[in-house]
Amino acid sequence: MTIxxxxxxxxxxIAVAAAVMAFAHWYNVDYLFFASYTILQFIVLxxxxxxxxxxxxxxxxxxAAFFAMGAYSSVFMHKxxxxxxxxxxxxxxxxxxxxxxxxxxxxxxxxxxxFAIATLALAVVxxxxxxxxxxxxxSRGAYIIRPETIEFAGIQINYIEYLFGLMxxxxxxxxVTARAIERSQLGFGFATIRDDELAAEACGVPTLRxxxxxxxxxxxxxxxxxxPFPYYIGYLQPQSAFGLEYAVNSIAMxxxxxxxxxxxxxxxxxxxxxxxxxxxxxxSSAVNLLIVGLMLVAFVIIAPNGLIGLVQEHLRKRRRx
Amino acid sequence: xxxxxxxxxxxxxxxGFVALDGIELEVQPGERLGLIGPNGSGKSTLVNCICGTLHxxxxxxxxxxxxxxxxxxxxxxxxxxxxxxxxxxxFHSMSLADNLRIPLLYxxxxxxxxxxxxxxxxxxxxxxxxxxxLAKKAKQLPRDLTQxxxxxxxxxRAVAAEPKLLIADESMAGLSHxxxxxxxxxxxxxNERGITVILIEHIMSAVMSFSQRLAVxxxxxxxxxxxxxxxxxxxxxxxxxxxx
Numbered sequence: 001m002t003i004x005x006x007x008x009x010x011x012x013x014i015a016v017a018a019a020v021m022a023f024a025h026w027y028n029v030d031y032l033f034f035a036s037y038t039i040l041q042f043i044v045l046x047x048x049x050x051x052x053x054x055x056x057x058x059x060x061x062x063x064a065a066f067f068a069m070g071a072y073s074s075v076f077m078h079k080x081x082x083x084x085x086x087x088x089x090x091x092x093x094x095x096x097x098x099x100x101x102x103x104x105x106x107x108x109x110x111x112x113x114x115f116a117i118a119t120l121a122l123a124v125v126x127x128x129x130x131x132x133x134x135x136x137x138x139s140r141g142a143y144i145i146r147p148e149t150i151e152f153a154g155i156q157i158n159y160i161e162y163l164f165g166l167m168x169x170x171x172x173x174x175x176v177t178a179r180a181i182e183r184s185q186l187g188f189g190f191a192t193i194r195d196d197e198l199a200a201e202a203c204g205v206p207t208l209r210x211x212x213x214x215x216x217x218x219x220x221x222x223x224x225x226x227x228p229f230p231y232y233i234g235y236l237q238p239q240s241a242f243g244l245e246y247a248v249n250s251i252a253m254x255x256x257x258x259x260x261x262x263x264x265x266x267x268x269x270x271x272x273x274x275x276x277x278x279x280x281x282x283x284s285s286a287v288n289l290l291i292v293g294l295m296l297v298a299f300v301i302i303a304p305n306g307l308i309g310l311v312q313e314h315l316r317k318r319r320r321x
Numbered sequence: 322x323x324x325x326x327x328x329x330x331x332x333x334x335x336x337g338f339v340a341l342d343g344i345e346l347e348v349q350p351g352e353r354l355g356l357i358g359p360n361g362s363g364k365s366t367l368v369n370c371i372c373g374t375l376h377x378x379x380x381x382x383x384x385x386x387x388x389x390x391x392x393x394x395x396x397x398x399x400x401x402x403x404x405x406x407x408x409x410x411x412f413h414s415m416s417l418a419d420n421l422r423i424p425l426l427y428x429x430x431x432x433x434x435x436x437x438x439x440x441x442x443x444x445x446x447x448x449x450x451x452x453x454x455l456a457k458k459a460k461q462l463p464r465d466l467t468q469x470x471x472x473x474x475x476x477x478r479a480v481a482a483e484p485k486l487l488i489a490d491e492s493m494a495g496l497s498h499x500x501x502x503x504x505x506x507x508x509x510x511x512n513e514r515g516i517t518v519i520l521i522e523h524i525m526s527a528v529m530s531f532s533q534r535l536a537v538x539x540x541x542x543x544x545x546x547x548x549x550x551x552x553x554x555x556x557x558x559x560x561x562x563x564x565x
Contacts, residue, residue, distance in 0.1 A: 185426045192412050192423055198374065199410035201394035202403070204428030204482055208393070260414060 006180045013172045021165055025157075033164040037232060039273035040167040041225050045246065046253035046265035047174040048221030052214045053251065054259030055187060057194030058111075062103070062119035063250035065126045066096040066219045068241035070226025075136045075236055078144055085166060085228050092227030093220040100219020104212045111197070127242045141237030144230040163232050167225075174221050178262035181217075190214060191260075222250075245289060249273075252296045258308025267307055271295075323386060325350045325486055325517050326371070326402075331380030333366055333541075340366040342541040343380065348486065348519060353512050355532030355549065356521045359561060363541040364521050365407060368488050372404050373397045385485060398424070399431045403484035407491045407521075409471040411463035417474055418446040418459040424482035432483070445481070453477045453507060469500040473507065480511060487511060488519045493527055501527050529553070537561070 004012070024032060045063060052058050070092030077083055077091060099122075107118045131139045149156045181187045189210045192200035200207050230236040249272065257268025272295060276288045303310040328346040332339070341363045348354050358364050369375040371382055373394035381390050389397050403424075412420050425442055450456040453473035458465065466474060472492050479487055489508060493501045505527055512518050522528045528535065528549070535552040537545040539561040545552045552558055 185430075188415075188419070188423060188426060191414055195412040195414055196410045198394075199406065199412065200423070201374070202372065202398060202406070203424040203478065204395045204398040204431060205423060206393070206395050206427075 006176065006183075009179060010172075010176050013176055017168050017172050021168060024164065025161065028158075028161075030158070030160055033158070033160040035277040037160070037164045037167050038277065039269060040164070040171045041229070042249055042253060042269040042273045043171040043266055044167070044174045044221055044225040045250040046257070046269045047171075047178045047262065048218045048225065049250040050254040050259055050262070050265045051178060051181065051190075051221070052218040054254050054264065055181065055190035055194065056211060056214045058211065058214070059116040059251070060119045060218065061116050061247055061251070062121075062123040063222055064242045064244070064246040065119075065123035066099060066222035067226035067229070067246050067250075068126065068130065068238075069096045069099055069219075070223030071229040071236055071241045072130055072136050072226075073223070074227045074230050075142045075144065078230070079135065079142075085163075085231060089166070089170065089224050089227040092223040094223075096223020096226070097216050097220030099223075100215040100217070101212060103219070104215030108208050108211065123242060123247070127238055130241070131238050137236065139238060141235055141240075142230070143235050144233075146231045146234065159231075163228055166228055170224055174224075175262055175266060177217070177221075178265075182262055186210070186213065245292075248289060248292055252292045254306070256295055256299045256306055258306030258310075258312075260305070260312075261308050264306050264308045271307075322349055324348055324383075325352075325385060326519075327383040328367070328371065329381045329383065331367075331370055331377040331382065333363075333370055333375060333377050339541050341370065341377070344538070344541075344543055346536060346543065346546070348517060350485070350517055351512070351515060352517050353508075353531055353533045354517075354519045355528040355535045356519055356538065357523070357525070357528055357535065358538035361540075362538040364538055365490060366541075367538065368404060368490055368519075368521065371397075372402060372488065395427070398428050398482055398484075401432075401483070401485035402488075403479040403482045403486070404488040405472075405475040405479045405490055405492055407494065409463075409475045411466075411471065411474055411478075413463055416460045416462060417450060417455055417466075418443070420463065420474060420478055421446045421449050421481045424478060428482040449477045449481050452480075452510075469496050469503065472496065472504060476504070476507060476511075480516070484516060486517045486519065488521070490521045491523065492520070493522060493524055505531055525553075 045067060049060060049063050052060050073092045073095040074088040077088055103122055107115055110118055130136060136142055146159050148159060150159055150162045152162060189205050192205050193207050193210060197207050233240065253268035253272050254265040256272060257266065258264030272292060275291050279287045279291055299306065324347040326348040328344055330343045330345055331341055332343055333341040344367060356364055366375060370377040373392055381388055384400055384402055389400060422442055425445055447456055447459060450459050453476065455470060455473060463471065463474060476489065476492060493504050501524060508518055508520065508531060520528060520531055532549050535549040536543055537552060537558050544557045544561065545555045
């Protein structure tokens with residue numbers, strides 16, 4: 001099998017993104033941008049979760065907190081010193097990345113369910129802080145009035161299309177990074193942590209340092225996904241930014257797609273995200289979490305290693321026979 | 322000659338239980354040392370303290386002339402101290418070749434710099450798997466291996482770190498006579514290549530045929546240390562093993 005190197009893969013991914021962007025621009029339906037933005041946002045979130053949860057085996061229940069930190073850093077900057085969204089994305093990444101590093105540092109010795117509970121506690125603590133922080137809207141929330149259009153390379157484009165383009169770019173960056181990690185020395189190190197931390201240390205793997213890298217990277221990408229969110233939603237309140245759907249989806253999507261490869265979160269996010277968008281339009285947005293729950297239960301029973309795991313197992317059996 | 326490993330009066334407690342009580346041990350470069358003792362005597366705790374998995378409360382460990390007490394387990398591996406585990410702990414999601422790639426990437430790189438190309442890594446993995454007779458299974462997962470193959474993989478992975486000292490913790494437990502012979506021959510070959518070996522084992526025939534020196538632990542204390550034929554006749558050792 002030929003393995004495409006990172007540079008080639010990046011070019012292919014950029015070409016695919018350009019084609020998607022061109023198609024969406026040509027089709028020019030606002031709902032398509034709205035719905036696709038959400039799916040792309042979940043691709044970034046699921047990929048970010050998978051760097052720590054899938055590659056290293058450390059389950060993070062606090063994804064919503066990192067996402068919300070990105071969103072609230074944008075709200076803060078919007079009031080304090082307005083900047084273009086790409087800059088806000090970088091700030092969101094820095095804030096959530098630092099928080100990820102801090103979380104990693106404080107929970108270095110925790111494993112399994114203890115680590116998961118600690119991440120859940122982080123989300124609760126942060127939500128409490130935000131609810132009581134008036135500058136960013138407190139419990140009332142904050143309004144972000146976004147312009148209808150934005151000028152981009154001399155062309156006036158719809159703002160939602162602009163946000164869609166940004167999220168598409170972020171999804172590409174997240175996927176290229178995840179794939180590069182997977183095939184690098186770092187990725188091998190992460191996999192040893194997932195498989196057996198004691199044996200990893202005995203092989204010379206600096207597990208604590210690698211865990212810090214994973215928590216920082218994972219947090220940073222979640223923050224990046226959250227930074228444009230206030231501009232997308234227009235009104236940000238703690239309940240929406242720290243919503244259960246972010247924590248649940250960012251776990252469920254990689255689990256359904258498969259956690260050992262960058263493809264898993266992508267497949268899971270597209271599948272689950274599309275099903276949720278379809279249900280939102282045809283039935284009700286209230287059934288979203290029900291869909292996630294049912295699919296998660298089904299996959300845990302039928303394909304515990306996700307769709308990618310199922311395919312890999314099938315290929316392995318074929319090779320053996 | 323200065324010892325490769327010098328364990329100086331180390332102690333370890335788990336709550337009120339004294340697991341190690343002032344253990345002294347020296348291992349010379351190139352030596353084959355057997356370490357025996359009944360279950361619960363502190364052998365594995367001693368290995369864990371030497372390798373950095375556990376931290377001793379008092380005493381110190383010197384390796385290759387330097388104190389390594391403050392070092393993490395992976396840093397000790399970088400210095401040339403490798404171990405195999407009592408129960409094999411392979412990386413289950415990786416092929417056998419990738420299992421060996423880890424110490425090559427993380428330890429040999431750390432010690433000698435990033436000298437290995439992908440081709441070098443592949444050929445070194447193949448060489449190591451060939452040494453333990455697993456070359457044909459390089460792309461398989463550890464779950465496809467038999468018990469003895471798993472033990473061999475464990476040893477090959479420890480050797481991939483290019484250690485000066487290898488601690489083989491019960492590498493022969495649960496194996497048949499011919500499989501034990503296989504592992505013993507492998508350990509002797511490794512020793513002949515210049516790797517100092519500490520063998521922790523319950524199978525006395527294997528320990529006796531392998532070891533140039535034998536140390537005995539009982540209840541966290543070293544009760545004997547010397548030539549194997551003298552140690553097994555030591556009344557204290559006989560009492561500890563046979564309860565006389």
